[in-house]
Amino acid sequence: MLEKLLNWLKCIFKKKKAVSLGIYGSPNVGKTTLANRICVDLADEPMGAVSPVPHETRRVQKKENMTLKLNGFTLTMNLLDMPGIAVKVDYRDFLQYGIDKGEAQKRAREATLGVVEAVRNLDRIDAALFVIDATEDPYTQVNITIIGNIEARDIPIVVVANKIDLPNANTQRIKEAFPGYECVEVSAMTGENLSRLYSTIANKLS
Amino acid sequence: MHKCSKCGRAATSLEEIEAGCPCGSKVFIFDRQIAQAVAAEAEGTGRMDGAPAGNNGGAAAIGMEVNGSGAIAGNGISMAPATESTAAPAAFAVPETAKGKAPDAPGAPEGQEGKVPDSYFARTSFTNDDIENIKVLTQGVFILDVNAISKNPVVLKDEDEIYYVKLPLVQKRAPAPGKEEGDGKR
Secondary structure: OHHHHHHHHHHHHOOOOOEEEEEEEOOOOOHHHHHHHHHHHHHOOOOOOOOOOOOOOOOOEEEEEEEEEEOOEEEEEEEEEOOOOOOEEOOHHHHOOOOOHHHHHHHHHHHHHHHHHHHHHHHOOOEEEEEEEOOOOOOOHHHHHHHHHHHHOOOOEEEEEEOOOOOOOOHHHHHHHOOOOOEEEOEOOOOEOHHHHHHHHHHHHO | OEEEOOOOOEEOOHHHHHHOOOOOOOEEEEOHHHHHHHHHHHHHOOOOOOOOOOOOOOOOOOOOEEOOOOOEOOOOEEEOOOOOOOOOOHHHOOOHHHHOOOOOOOOOOOOOOOOOOHHHHHHHOOOOOOOOOEEEEEOOEEEEOHHHHOOOOEEEEOOOOOEEEEOOOOOOOOOOOOOOOOOOOO
């Protein structure tokens, strides 16, 4: 009887579980820039460093218990900025950025570990933002496979067409490539259309 | 350490595995206990790099090799090719030290002639530091950490230290009886 009473009290006072929102995508599509923008908007502090060198984010970065309040809807979420997912990590790609061979090989190793970590985290997220660089061809193995994996897990997903501030951005290609998904066009760099992204997240998770 | 499944003879090199055991068997089983014993003995002399000590946190040792001649083995079993060729890949040739021909060479202290070379363990074992679960020993010759592959995406590191990742493809779950497909939130 006492146990039942304790469980009932726990249910009443139990803090609402925060939703884990994972940001996925290939390297250099703007995942961390987007994460920083969301974190600054919701928590007034950035998530992590951004760099033109691919695989700058090599570990999952997490910002917990951020609150999104929109039109009377309140969502508590943990934002997870995932390492960029790639099917090949070649240390020689880093050499052109002035990184020496030893450091490049170390970076390649860490980046590969990050890919594994990101894939394993697919089982731990409640919703996903899949970021695609609108200036690039969206028909890639990573985009198709990871979106397929998220879909197979019945995880709500929003496709984010990023970098619309660039002149050669083509969001139509992304919509054509992934017609079954809600696609929000944003510029994480300038903050353009972020409010639409927030309302889409709220709609998906409400 | 791979040993012949028929006579139990230990193979000290990939060359031996490829050629097959003198007893006629072409099936070899990876025996971690022997490998660890040899490694411990070598560590005692300060030679080993610790390479063979453990498979991803002490998990069961599971080795698998596929060689260029089409020989395949799994779950700790390595199978020699069907051909009679005994030519070993140059990159995995057993150092002379292992054959006891050059005891003064680096890596083979006195009294260690005939011991399994460090390179054998370093290249045919997985350690906690390895993020790949497939190693390319040389062209067409691989070793697989099957235990890790069952839990992680397949990661292959080639001879040039370039990593390749095989992304998993999860099949969509069949809808529960009585539930329409497409009910899920998208």
